[in-house]
Amino acid sequence: TKPQAMAHADEVVNLETVASRIKNGQITRVVVLTGAGISTAAGIPDFRSPSTGLYDRLAPLNLPYPEAIFHISYFSHTPEPFYAIAQARHPGNLKPTISHTFLALLAEKNLLHFVFTQNIDGLEQDAGVPVDKILWAHGNWKSQHCWKCKAGYPDDLMKKAIREGEVPYCLKPECGGAVKPDVVFFGQSLPLEFDEREKLVLEADLMLVMGTSLKVAPCSRLPRLVKEGTPRILINMERCGDFGNRIEDVCMLGSCDDGVRKFADELGWREELEALWQSA
Ligand code: APR
Numbered sequence: 001t002k003p004q005a006m007a008h009a010d011e012v013v014n015l016e017t018v019a020s021r022i023k024n025g026q027i028t029r030v031v032v033l034t035g036a037g038i039s040t041a042a043g044i045p046d047f048r049s050p051s052t053g054l055y056d057r058l059a060p061l062n063l064p065y066p067e068a069i070f071h072i073s074y075f076s077h078t079p080e081p082f083y084a085i086a087q088a089r090h091p092g093n094l095k096p097t098i099s100h101t102f103l104a105l106l107a108e109k110n111l112l113h114f115v116f117t118q119n120i121d122g123l124e125q126d127a128g129v130p131v132d133k134i135l136w137a138h139g140n141w142k143s144q145h146c147w148k149c150k151a152g153y154p155d156d157l158m159k160k161a162i163r164e165g166e167v168p169y170c171l172k173p174e175c176g177g178a179v180k181p182d183v184v185f186f187g188q189s190l191p192l193e194f195d196e197r198e199k200l201v202l203e204a205d206l207m208l209v210m211g212t213s214l215k216v217a218p219c220s221r222l223p224r225l226v227k228e229g230t231p232r233i234l235i236n237m238e239r240c241g242d243f244g245n246r247i248e249d250v251c252m253l254g255s256c257d258d259g260v261r262k263f264a265d266e267l268g269w270r271e272e273l274e275a276l277w278q279s280a
Helices: 015-023 066-068 072-077 080-090 098-108 123-127 155-164 193-203 219-225 255-267 270-279
Strands: 030-034 113-118 135-137 137-146 179-184 206-210 234-235 247-251
Touching: 015 247, 015 255, 030 098, 030 193, 030 219, 066 072, 066 080, 066 193, 080 155, 098 113, 098 123, 098 255, 098 270, 113 193, 123 135, 135 193, 137 155, 155 179, 206 219, 206 255, 247 255, 255 270
Parallel strands: 030 113, 030 206, 113 135, 206 234, 234 247
Antiparallel strands: 137 179
8 A cells, every 4th residue: 555645745835734734733833933024013123124224224333344233342342333223223112013913822822832033122022922932042131231240230220321322331340341231242152042942943843934034043044953844934025044945835925914914814813813913
């Protein structure tokens, strides 16, 4: 007899068939990777979009190269440019987008296995994604320390420095180092738990990648860890990484918000999603 065909081997993989596998309970462990593109609609420019991205707008700061603004070696002697743009990067009291809310809805339906975010704005958590389901791979604004002696620094003084665009300095007079938020700069290592969490990608039965150019390792490597045969959905303005190389890839090129609304329509979750977003 013909060997039992691998489940779904003959099924075309597209948004509809992935949605039906979620609805009939065959997909229950969604792993998500988000990047700056999921927060542009919330008012935080991304980094690499031509002209609107941050890296195209740093000329007045006379940096040696755009990414220097987030490099620890540059920050250690010239922290001023980082604080010149901190306010624009800092979430302040921004409302999460419907794309952030879509992740919270996945969690509410016990379908969210884990979210890796490259963003430091914390909007996934603000939208309602449980903290134990999020890894801020590049850190976030929730705390800050002196880059040199690692001494802590008060939140209220940090908020004032961000608001005024002024560099905060270490409170230890003998140190005098500049204080930086606990954001992972280029030249620094990612949180230790990144390695152990990476294994969660192997357990995924769906990978959802949203709003990232997949240009910065090690997050850019996560989609490649997904087991062969597991569907990978990209919701992004442009194709990126190795998306499109696998027959189970679904590339939804366009805005994150349009993409999640289309996905929610396929799932029959649209009203629930809009209501959850309005209530956020
Ligand atoms: N909808 C869908 N895609 C979007 C949207 C949107 N509304 N806005 C932007 N994009 C896409 C862009 O086309 C681009 O492919 O999102 C991607 C954003 O890419 P980047 O600006 O490179 O941001 P990201 O991938 O998160 O950068 C990774 O680089 O500078 C470092 O540490 C920083 O975490 C950041 C890392």
